Amino acid sequence: MKLQQECVACIIAQVKNVTKMLHMSAPIQDAAMKDTLDYLKFVNYESCTPESMGDIWRIMLGHIGDCDPYAAIKSRCNLEAMKMVPSTREKIARAKKPLAVALKYAVAGNLIDYGMEHPVSIEEQNAQIDAIARTPFAIDNSDRLITALVRAKTMLYLGDNAGEIVFDKLLIERIRLMYPSLDVSFVVKGSAVLNDVTRADAEEVGMGEVARVIDNGDASPGTVLPRTSEAFQKAFAAADVVLSKGQGNYESLSGVKKDNLFFLFTAKCDTVCVEAGVPKLSIVCMQNRSI
Numbered sequence: 001m002k003l004q005q006e007c008v009a010c011i012i013a014q015v016k017n018v019t020k021m022l023h024m025s026a027p028i029q030d031a032a033m034k035d036t037l038d039y040l041k042f043v044n045y046e047s048c049t050p051e052s053m054g055d056i057w058r059i060m061l062g063h064i065g066d067c068d069p070y071a072a073i074k075s076r077c078n079l080e081a082m083k084m085v086p087s088t089r090e091k092i093a094r095a096k097k098p099l100a101v102a103l104k105y106a107v108a109g110n111l112i113d114y115g116m117e118h119p120v121s122i123e124e125q126n127a128q129i130d131a132i133a134r135t136p137f138a139i140d141n142s143d144r145l146i147t148a149l150v151r152a153k154t155m156l157y158l159g160d161n162a163g164e165i166v167f168d169k170l171l172i173e174r175i176r177l178m179y180p181s182l183d184v185s186f187v188v189k190g191s192a193v194l195n196d197v198t199r200a201d202a203e204e205v206g207m208g209e210v211a212r213v214i215d216n217g218d219a220s221p222g223t224v225l226p227r228t229s230e231a232f233q234k235a236f237a238a239a240d241v242v243l244s245k246g247q248g249n250y251e252s253l254s255g256v257k258k259d260n261l262f263f264l265f266t267a268k269c270d271t272v273c274v275e276a277g278v279p280k281l282s283i284v285c286m287q288n289r290s291i
Contacts, residue, residue, distance in 0.1 A: 002045060002046060002047070002048060004045075004271050006269075006270060006271050007049045007052075007271060008040055008043070010049070010269060010271075011036070011040065011049065011052060011053060011056065012033075012036065012037075012040075014053070015032060015033060015036045015056065015060070016029075016033070018060065018194070019032055019033070019060075021073075022064060022069050024063070024064065028063050028064075031063055032059070032060050032063045035059045035060075035062075035063075036056055036059065036060075039052075039055060039056060039059060040052075048222065048224065048251050048252045049222075049248075049251050049252075050220045050221045050222025050223075050224055050248045050249075050251055050252045051220055051222075051224045051227070051252065053193075053194075053220065053221050053222075053248075054193060054218070054219060054220030054221065054222075054224065054227070057193050057194065057219065057220075057221070058219070067191070067192060068192035068198075068200075070162075070192065070194060070195045071192070071200070073162075073195060074162035074163070074195050074197075074201055075162075075201075075204060077161075077162045077163030077195070078162050078163055078165065078166060078201060078204050078205050079204075080163065081109065081163045081164070081165075081166035081167065081205075082166050082205060084129070084166070085166060085170065088105055088167070088170060089170060089173075091105075091133075092105065092170060092174060098174055099142075099146065099174055099175065099178060100142055101133070102170055102171040102173075102174040102175075103142055103145075103171060103264065103285055104132070104133040104134075104135075104137075104283070105129070105133045105167045105170060105171070106164070106167045106168055106170070106171040106245065106264060107132075107137075107245075107264050107265060107266060107283045107284070107285065108128075108129045108130075108132035108133040108167065108266075108283065109129060109163065109164030109165075109166065109167030109168070110160060110161070110164050110245065110246055110247075110264070110265055110266040110283075129167075132266070132283060135283060137282075137283055137284060137285050138267070138278040138279065138282035138283065138284055139276065139277075139278060139282075139284045139285065139286045140285055141262065141285055141286050141287040142285045144262075144287050145241070145243070145262050145285065145287070148240070148241045148260040148262075149175065149178075149179055149182065149241060150179070151240070152179070152182060152240035152241045152260070153181070153182065153183060153240055154182070154183045154184075154185075154238065154239050154240045154241070155175070155182055155183070155184045155185070155239060155240065155241040155242070155243060156185050156187060156235060156236060156239035156241070156242045156243070157172060157184060157185065157186045157187065157211065157242075157243045157245070158187045158216075158223055158242065158243065158244040158245055158246075158249050158253075159186055159187055159188050159196075159197040159202075159245055159246075160196065160197065160245040160246025160247075160248065160249060160265075161195050161196055161197060161246060162195050162196075162197055162201045163195075164245070164246075165197050165201055165202065165205050165207065166205050168186070168207075168245060169205055169206070169207055169209075169210055169211075172184055172186065172207075172210045172211050173210050176210055183212075184210065184211040184212065185211060185212045185213075185214050185235060185239075186202060186207050186210075186211040186212070186213050186214070187214055187215065187216055187223075187232070187235075188201065188202055188213060188214070188215050188216070189215060189216060189218065189219055189220075190215045190216055190217040190218050190219055190228075190229065191219040192219065193219040193220060193221050194221050196221050196248075198215075199213060199215060214231075214232065214235065215229075215232070216228040216229060216232040217229025217231070217232055218232075220248075220252070221248045222246075222248035222249050222251055222252035222253070223236075223244070223248075223249050223252050223253055224252050225252075225253070225256065236258070237258075240260060241260045241262070242258060242260065242261045242262070243262050243264060244261060244262065244263050244264065244265075245264050245265065246264075246265050247265045247266070247267070247268055247269070247272055249263070249265070250263045250265050250272065250276070251272065253288070254275065254288065254289070255288070255289060256288070258288060260287075261287070261288035262285065262286065262287050262288065263284060263285075263286045263287075263288065264284070264285050264286075265283075265284055266281060266282070266283050266284070267279070267280060267281065267282045267283075267284060268280070268281065
């Protein structure tokens with residue numbers, strides 16, 4: 001999904017949110033914004049938004065002076081989400097279609113995103129997750145996903161944000177119960193970027209209990225394949241099923257040539273809604289429309 005003019009306004013809004021959230025001084029906020037605007041003057045509109053945000057994140061780190069400024073926020077999101085595990089696991093187990101409900105909770109957890117233009121509080125997030133999990137998918141290709149899983153030997157699960165990783169784990173747990181011979185790898189970022197998951201987040205929530213944890217070798221808030229490591233690219237190509245979480249992964253992978261690539265996300269911005277053909281804040285379980 002190529003960068004669009006509307007995405008530039010969103011990038012600028014995200015930079016404002018990040019600088020305020022991290023309590024950067026006014027002069028540093030101004031300097032970070034100036035560098036961002038300078039970068040955007042020459043941005044490549046053939047690239048995707050996560051690629052540009054990865055570049056801008058590296059620019060911002062030069063002003064922040066901290067390689068993982070979201071670490072405390074991410075940990076709090078993880079710990080708060082973990083409080084919901086017992087009740088959520090029970091709801092999944094009692095459901096007539098446990099996998100369908102686990103998918104709903106995983107995508108509902110996608111609401112936990114401090115990269116949003118108007119992020120909500122953790123308390124609001126927790127209250128909304130249950131409600132979102134009860135809503136229907138705007139696009140529901142979960143039957144195709146199940147068909148692909150029945151035949152699969154390997155699955156690559158592309159993680160997105162801290163907090164929601166807890167619900168990713170519950171979904172993988174359910175998938176492993178249904179398909180115990182399935183080899184599952186959970187993918188984190190190569191280094192910290194915004195509130196995207198890293199190995200530290202995977203360790204904090206115990207992801208290693210249900211999946212092998214690997215990183216993609218990059219620090220873009222999505223999966224920009226040319227920037228990822230050779231090891232990850234081989235794993236991506238070889239996987240029988242790829243389950244891609246979050247809007248950033250959709251923006252960076254939509255349309256790539258890959259069989260059995262599925263996107264699971266909440267549509268949070270207008271350009272993604274138009275591209276996917278869904279209303280804003282819809283939840284989506286969609287098979288890739290390869291080009």
